[in-house]
Amino acid sequence: MSAMSAAEPYILALANQKGGVGKTTTAVNLAGELASRGQQVLLVDCDPQGNATTSLGVSKRDLRCSTYEVIAGIVGLDRAIRSTGRAGLDLLPANEHLAGAMVELVTAERREWRLADALSQVIGYDWVLLDCPPSLGLLTLNALCAARGVIVPLQCEYLALEGLAQLKGTIDRVRDHLNPRLTIVGVVMTMFDGRTNLAQQVVEEVRRYFPQRIFNTLIPRSVRISEAPSYGRTIAEYDPSSRGARAYAALADEVLRRVDRQAVVQ
Ligand code: ADP
Ligand code: MG
Secondary structure, eight states, rough: OOOOGGSOEEEEOOOSSSSSSSSHHHHHHHHHHHTTTTOOOOEOOOTTOHHHHHHTTSSTTSSSHHHHHHTSSSOOOOOEEEEETTTEEEEEOOOTTHHHHHHHHHHHHHTTTTHEEEEEEESSSSSEEEEEESSSSSHHHHHHOOOSSEEEEEEETTTTTTTTHHHHHHHHHHHTTTTTTTTTEEEEEEETTTTTTHHHHHHHHHHHTTTTTTEEEEEEEOOHHHHHGGTTHHHHHHHSSSSSHHHHHHHHHHHHHSSSSSHHHH
């Protein structure tokens, strides 16, 4: 266990209400990269689609304990967390049961804080990564209330910035009214295809909009990245010398530099 893990973990949400922008891919590969650097990492699947769960090779069927049971208060976090078979990387899995939590939570006490309350018990991790669903509903709100930082994956495509004002508005409202410590750690451009002018233009546009926040690392569009989850592997496990693996390694380095661990440890 690394020196940091006795302290409060840094909770980082991967959020964007658009689907298919690379939230899950980034959550899984960043988690894998941080773990391979000796960090203790817990990945929490907050999406009823359970893509982060299957991407790590864990079956969504017959999960006895999942994010749903934890949010609903049926089981404690320690009973629901499972090993992924990788050193330093554990998982709180999810499946479609989590969709039911949305409905139940609407009338629940402290409905925005269910995940934060559960994670306040967590010890032994340096990082908790939250893979959010593609909406700004109550599950994402729970993630934003639990998190210290947010990474926003944006796909390099026309209209990449569309919807970003709404996401930023939600993050600002959460910071103003619920979770004053919340910060945007960065915006990561995914599925970058350097051969097209459009992708370059999109990156320039986002750079103008978020000069401080955009990560230098661009995640390339790569068939290898999209193949890895079907084998239950991270890109580093599936094809360690690929461009995609190198990009996620570089992103992890940037995240480690940007997140001020001292402020967390205090
Ligand atoms: P989200 O979680 O935001 O819905 P995903 O991470 O699931 O997005 O990605 C959507 C789809 O795009 C998935 O099939 C995934 O494998 C694929 N994908 C993600 N990143 C890349 C990439 N860099 N290159 C190619 N395919 C990618
Ligand atoms: Mg996803």
